[in-house]
Amino acid sequence: MKQFDFKRFAMVLWRELSGAWKILAAYAVICLLLLIYSNTSSRIFSPTMRENTFCTATVAGAIVLASRLLSNIWTRRRCISTLSLPAAAAETFAARYLLWLVIPVWFAVSMLMVNEWLDLISLKELYNYRPIADFWRAWGPTCLFVVVCTHAAMLGGAFFNRLSLVKTAAIFIVLFVAVVSVMTKYPHQVVLMPVLWTATVIMVVGGTALAFRRFSRRTVNQCRK
Numbered sequence: 001m002k003q004f005d006f007k008r009f010a011m012v013l014w015r016e017l018s019g020a021w022k023i024l025a026a027y028a029v030i031c032l033l034l035l036i037y038s039n040t041s042s043r044i045f046s047p048t049m050r051e052n053t054f055c056t057a058t059v060a061g062a063i064v065l066a067s068r069l070l071s072n073i074w075t076r077r078r079c080i081s082t083l084s085l086p087a088a089a090a091e092t093f094a095a096r097y098l099l100w101l102v103i104p105v106w107f108a109v110s111m112l113m114v115n116e117w118l119d120l121i122s123l124k125e126l127y128n129y130r131p132i133a134d135f136w137r138a139w140g141p142t143c144l145f146v147v148v149c150t151h152a153a154m155l156g157g158a159f160f161n162r163l164s165l166v167k168t169a170a171i172f173i174v175l176f177v178a179v180v181s182v183m184t185k186y187p188h189q190v191v192l193m194p195v196l197w198t199a200t201v202i203m204v205v206g207g208t209a210l211a212f213r214r215f216s217r218r219t220v221n222q223c224r225k
Contacts, residue, residue, distance in 0.1 A: 003088065004088060004090050004091060004094075005088070005091065008086070008087045008088070008091050009087070009091040009094060009095060011087070012085065012087045012091050012092050012095045013095040013098065013099070015085075015095075016092075016095045016096055016099055017099060020099050020100065023065070023068075024065070024099070024103065024104070027061045027062075027065060027104065027107075028107060030057065030061070031054070031057065031058045031061065031107070031108075031111050032111075034050075034053060034054040034057055034058070035054055035058075035111060035114065035115055035118075037050060037054075038050040038051045038053070038054040038115065039115070039118045051115065054111075054115060055112060055115070058108050058111050058112065059108055059112075059145075059146055059149070061104070061108070062104035062105055062107070062108040062146060062150055063149050063150055063153045063165075064153070064165060065100050065101070065104040065150075066100055066101045066104060066105075066149075066150035066151070066153040066154045066157075067153035067154065067156060067157050067164055067165040067168065068100055068157065069096050069097060069100040069101055069153075069154045069157055069211070070096070070154070070157040070158050070211065070214075070215055071157065072092075072096065073215060073218045074157075074161045074162075074164075075161075076220055079218060079219075079220050080220055083218070083220065089212075089215060089216040090212070090216075092215075093211075093212050093215050093216070097154075097208070100154075101150050101151070101154055104150070105146055105147060105150050108146055109142070109143055109146060112142065140193060140196075141193070141196055144193075144196040144197065144199070144200045145196065147200050147203070147204060148196070148199050148200050148203045149172075151203035151204055151207040151208065152168060152172050152203060152207065153165060153168055154207065154208075154211055155168070155203070155207045155210060155211050156168025156169075156171070157211075158210065158211040158214040158215065159214065179195070
C-alpha cells in the first residue's frame with residue numbers, strides 16, 4: 001500500500017486519536033489553567049514568575065509531545081502493532097505528525113498569543129512587567145523557535161528508543177552553544193532571523209523526511225523488547 005489514501009488516513013487518525021486524546025487533553029488543560037492563573041491577581045507568586053511558568057510550560061509541553069511522535073516504534077510490541085496496520089507508512093506517519101506535532105505547535109502558539117492579548121487588556125505593564133516571557137512576544141522568532149524545537153524532538157525520537165528527549169536535548173544544547181559562540185564572535189555578520197529561517201527549513205523539510213525514512217524502514221528486530 002504505497003499510495004496515500006485519505007479514507008485509510010482518516011481511519012488511522014481516528015485510531016491514533018483514541019490512544020492520544022487523554023495526553024493531548026491533559027496538556028491543553030494544564031496550559032489553560034496556567035494561563036488563567038498567570039492572569040489573576042494572586043500574590044503567591046509575582047506576575048513575572050507566573051507568566052514565565054506559563055510560557056515555558058506551554059512550549060516545553062509541545063516539545064515533549066513532539067518527542068513522542070514515533071513512540072509507536074520504540075518497543076517491539078508497539079512496532080508490531082503499528083506495522084500490522086492495513087495502512088501505508090505515509091498514512092500512519094501523517095496521522096501521528098498531525099496529532100503529536102502540528103496540533104501541539106498550533107495550540108502552543110495560540111496560547112502565547114492569547115496571553116499577549118490578555119496582557120494588553122489587563123495593562124500588566126503598570127507593574128513594571130518585564131519577564132523572560134518577553135522573548136515569546138517576538139512572534140517571528142518565537143514561532144520559528146517552537147517549530148525548530150518540536151521537529152528536533154521528533155527527529156530524536158526517530159533515532160533513540162530510550163530517553164530520546166534527554167539525548168536530543170543534549171545534542172542540540174551543544175549545537176546551540178556552538179552557534180551562539182559563532183554569533184557572539186561575529187556579531188555584525190550574523191542576523192538572527194535568517195539563521196532561524198534556515199534552521200526551520202532544514203528541520204521541517206530535512207528533519208521530517210529523515211524521520212519518515214526511519215519510520216518507513218523500521219523493522220521489528222530494530223526495536224527493544
